Amino acid sequence: MLTLASNLGFARSQMAFTLGFHIILASLGVALPAMMLIANYRGLRHDDADALRLARRWSQAVAVTFAVGAVTGTVLSFEFGLLWPAFTGRFGQVFGVLFAIEGVFFFLEAIFIAIYIFGWKYLSPWTHFWSGVPVVISGLGGAFSVVAVNSWMNQPQGFSPTSGTVTSVEPWKVIFNPAVPYEVPHMILAAYLVTGFIVASIYAVGMLQGRRDRIHRLGLLIPLTVACIATPIQFAVGDTAARAIAKDQPVKFAAMECVQKTSTHVTEYIYGRCTSNGVKGGLGIPGFDSFLVGWSTSTQVTGLDSVPSDDRPPANTMLHWAFDTMVGICTVLIALGAWLGFAWWRKRDIPQTKWFLRACAVSGAAAVVALECGWIITEVGRQPWIVYNVMRTSDAVTQANGVWITFTLVLLIYTALAAALIITLRTMSRRWRSDGLDDEVPYGPDTGAPPAVVGSSR
Amino acid sequence: MYAVFGGADFGAGFWSLLAGGGERGRRPRELIDWALGPVWEANHVWLIFVFVVLWTGFPSAFEAIFSTLFIPLSLAAFGIVLRGAGFAFQHSARTARGRALATTVFGASSVLTPFFMGAVVGAIAGGRVPVGNAAGDAVTSWANTLSLVTGALFVATGAYLASVFLVHDARRAGTPDLERYFGNRALAAAVVTGVLAAVNLVVLHRDARAVYDGLTSDGLALVLLSLVCGVAVLVLLRRGTRRGTRVLAAGAVVAVIWGWAIAQHPYILPPSLKISDAAAPSTTLKAVLIVFGVAVLVVLPALGLLFTLVQRNLVEETPAPAQGGAAR
Numbered sequence: 001m002l003t004l005a006s007n008l009g010f011a012r013s014q015m016a017f018t019l020g021f022h023i024i025l026a027s028l029g030v031a032l033p034a035m036m037l038i039a040n041y042r043g044l045r046h047d048d049a050d051a052l053r054l055a056r057r058w059s060q061a062v063a064v065t066f067a068v069g070a071v072t073g074t075v076l077s078f079e080f081g082l083l084w085p086a087f088t089g090r091f092g093q094v095f096g097v098l099f100a101i102e103g104v105f106f107f108l109e110a111i112f113i114a115i116y117i118f119g120w121k122y123l124s125p126w127t128h129f130w131s132g133v134p135v136v137i138s139g140l141g142g143a144f145s146v147v148a149v150n151s152w153m154n155q156p157q158g159f160s161p162t163s164g165t166v167t168s169v170e171p172w173k174v175i176f177n178p179a180v181p182y183e184v185p186h187m188i189l190a191a192y193l194v195t196g197f198i199v200a201s202i203y204a205v206g207m208l209q210g211r212r213d214r215i216h217r218l219g220l221l222i223p224l225t226v227a228c229i230a231t232p233i234q235f236a237v238g239d240t241a242a243r244a245i246a247k248d249q250p251v252k253f254a255a256m257e258c259v260q261k262t263s264t265h266v267t268e269y270i271y272g273r274c275t276s277n278g279v280k281g282g283l284g285i286p287g288f289d290s291f292l293v294g295w296s297t298s299t300q301v302t303g304l305d306s307v308p309s310d311d312r313p314p315a316n317t318m319l320h321w322a323f324d325t326m327v328g329i330c331t332v333l334i335a336l337g338a339w340l341g342f343a344w345w346r347k348r349d350i351p352q353t354k355w356f357l358r359a360c361a362v363s364g365a366a367a368v369v370a371l372e373c374g375w376i377i378t379e380v381g382r383q384p385w386i387v388y389n390v391m392r393t394s395d396a397v398t399q400a401n402g403v404w405i406t407f408t409l410v411l412l413i414y415t416a417l418a419a420a421l422i423i424t425l426r427t428m429s430r431r432w433r434s435d436g437l438d439d440e441v442p443y444g445p446d447t448g449a450p451p452a453v454v455g456s457s458r
Numbered sequence: 459m460y461a462v463f464g465g466a467d468f469g470a471g472f473w474s475l476l477a478g479g480g481e482r483g484r485r486p487r488e489l490i491d492w493a494l495g496p497v498w499e500a501n502h503v504w505l506i507f508v509f510v511v512l513w514t515g516f517p518s519a520f521e522a523i524f525s526t527l528f529i530p531l532s533l534a535a536f537g538i539v540l541r542g543a544g545f546a547f548q549h550s551a552r553t554a555r556g557r558a559l560a561t562t563v564f565g566a567s568s569v570l571t572p573f574f575m576g577a578v579v580g581a582i583a584g585g586r587v588p589v590g591n592a593a594g595d596a597v598t599s600w601a602n603t604l605s606l607v608t609g610a611l612f613v614a615t616g617a618y619l620a621s622v623f624l625v626h627d628a629r630r631a632g633t634p635d636l637e638r639y640f641g642n643r644a645l646a647a648a649v650v651t652g653v654l655a656a657v658n659l660v661v662l663h664r665d666a667r668a669v670y671d672g673l674t675s676d677g678l679a680l681v682l683l684s685l686v687c688g689v690a691v692l693v694l695l696r697r698g699t700r701r702g703t704r705v706l707a708a709g710a711v712v713a714v715i716w717g718w719a720i721a722q723h724p725y726i727l728p729p730s731l732k733i734s735d736a737a738a739p740s741t742t743l744k745a746v747l748i749v750f751g752v753a754v755l756v757v758l759p760a761l762g763l764l765f766t767l768v769q770r771n772l773v774e775e776t777p778a779p780a781q782g783g784a785a786r
Contacts, residue, residue: 081524089521096514
């Protein structure tokens with residue numbers, strides 16, 4: 001019993017870690033090509049050499065992050081079998097078709113990224129630009145497919161019977177389950193705002209260190225504009241999502257808002273500690289939680305007491321803090337966007353004060369924190385279920401021994417991977433700055449002398 | 459598809475590892491980098507497809523395989539992670555020592571992963587993966603003669619495919635010395651692969667009689683086809699002709715895979731789980747086939763475009779090695 005219990009703990013920890021790591025790379029994979037194409041478009045349309053240079057550099061960054069992201073994504077595929085074989089064994093035939101679709105999108109992405117990145121020198125400018133467009137579209141398609149699987153885990157439908165071996169599946173119902181309309185846009189917007197703020201923060205740091213050339217300005221403004229447009233939309237989508245969860249997964253909502261008893265006029269708490277006797281500490285706004293759920297303080301909010309304690313998510317305080325942190329960061333980022341918008345409207349320039357650049361410099365890390373908080377909420381909040389109200393996580397885990405070994409190895413290898421990735425990106429950027437040449441790239445366009453090839457058809 | 463493209467990819471890593479250190483190994487490695495650069499990621503997406511089709515179409519088999527064979531599959535997964543990282547970073551390492559480390563990691567994991575995948579296949583064929591969540595033995599299921607020989611066979615097959623493909627790539631780069639280098643290795647690999655395949659048959663006869671019988675009856679035509687293709691490649695290489703060697707080498711591998719499937723039929727997990735019992739409902743199977751159909755329509759042309767651009771040197775990553783023997 002003890003071995004099994006710790007197996008589950010290690011499996012959960014390993015899954016959480018590998019997913020949390022991968023989601024950052026996946027976000028970059030989805031949105032960075034879009035930024036790259038925006039810069040490319042600007043460069044071609046307005047004859048802007050700096051923008052073209054940015055596009056070229058960003059394509060090199062895309063190459064490396066895509067490669068590492070593909071690896072971490074492969075690990076997740078393995079984990080569907082290595083960590084949760086009973087889940088996949090029972091429901092693989094239900095949600096699997098979505099992964100098949102994702103596979104197609106990912107394959108297309110890999111192919112066109114290769115063509116775009118390695119074809120800088122040889123394809124004509126506009127042909128080259130258009131070869132990048134399938135990458136963006138495939139990124140959206142892949143995001144839809146994978147998030148639809150997670151949506152299905154939260155709102156399972158399209159299969160029968162609900163207990164025992166599945167004998168009948170309706171793929172359309174699986175693909176277009178009720179959580180898709182809010183989970184999918186929420187993640188896609190998240191990818192764009194996380195990528196936008198990460199890239200902007202890198203150039204903001206450069207500007208704070210005195211590098212005020214046009215490349216840095218453009219490198220700040222393109223991603224920042226995208227992110228500042230995405231963030232308020234994300235806030236609205238998130239609000240819709242929370243309301244939908246209150247209806248469709250009331251226990252998850254109750255856990256993240258620390259609602260113990262089903263009641264009306266429920267107080268909204270900002271932070272605070274969740275206990276069985278209510279929330280201790282924190283800032284309470286009476287009736288506001290009910291208001292947020294149903295636009296009236298007399299809206300009934302389901303409490304944790306509506307289900308036996310075995311069916312409630314663990315770590316309610318962590319869930320609650322994750323939710324408040326995610327919303328809080330989004331709010332602050334909206335303010336940052338408003339600040340930029342105001343300055344732009346007034347004098348077509350970024351705010352002059354160093355505080356603006358400092359805020360941008362931390363916005364990347366803040367956006368990542370918000371992203372991870374969001375995933376904590378949706379995954380931990382769904383516990384103890386792996387398929388909401390249908391299959392428990394404890395029934396899904398592998399009976400093989402040794403998950404603690406793979407977890408330890410994963411921690412070590414991923415740490416090395418992260419370090420290598422950051423070092424590689426920094427080395428690349430230092431080379432760009434020092435020689436002004438965009439050559440000698442790891443896994444990227446080569447601007448060195450063309451190879452001495454005999455008889456090539458060119 | 460995964461066997462051919464992924465296998466060749468792994469095999470290239472094998473040769474990279476064996477190329478030797480320092481100056482001697484530099485030129486072959488340059489060719490390997492040049493050839494693999496634009497296509498290695500696309501080569502490995504096939505693995506994801508294999509997993510997805512397995513867990514969508516035959517989920518109970520997937521559960522049994524991944525739980526009983528937790529150890530070799532975890533090791534294969536680590537191999538893939540290290541391999542991807544090694545390849546992506548071997549150019550960006552700042553010191554020569556760092557570069558050498560990344561290249562060694564890439565090469566070593568290129569041997570590890572196909573070996574353990576082969577061990578998994580051997581375990582399945584040997585009837586050591588029962589239905590259920592980790593119902594088989596965690597170690598003896600894959601640490602036995604059949605599984606280990608199959609693992610070695612997978613490594614040899616990858617090396618064989620890679621060397622044949624690299625002969626072609628050496629031609630494309632205009633480096634006759636590397637053509638000879640990989641040509642010799644292709645011959646050696648073909649012989650080793652043939653020997654291991656024969657050993658595998660012997661072990662199958664002793665250990666998994668049903669599969670052996672399947673290979674020598676229903677699957678015999680394909681086994682013979684594989685043999686013919688393999689010999690044809692040997693002959694063509696000996697004669698110095700390059701035309702058709704890649705197709706024949708790939709054909710040899712594909713024939714054996716289909717032969718294996720037919721030999722195991724109707725079992726997906728011999729001796730207990732039949733394909734029909736493990737299969738998903740027809741709506742799912744239909745949906746997967748439709749997605750597969752769309753994939754063929756959409757992905758194959760795109761893949762063709764990529765390979766064409768690469769073969770015409772319109773798309774490349776690092777420069778090809780300089781003309782034969784030029785000191786740099």
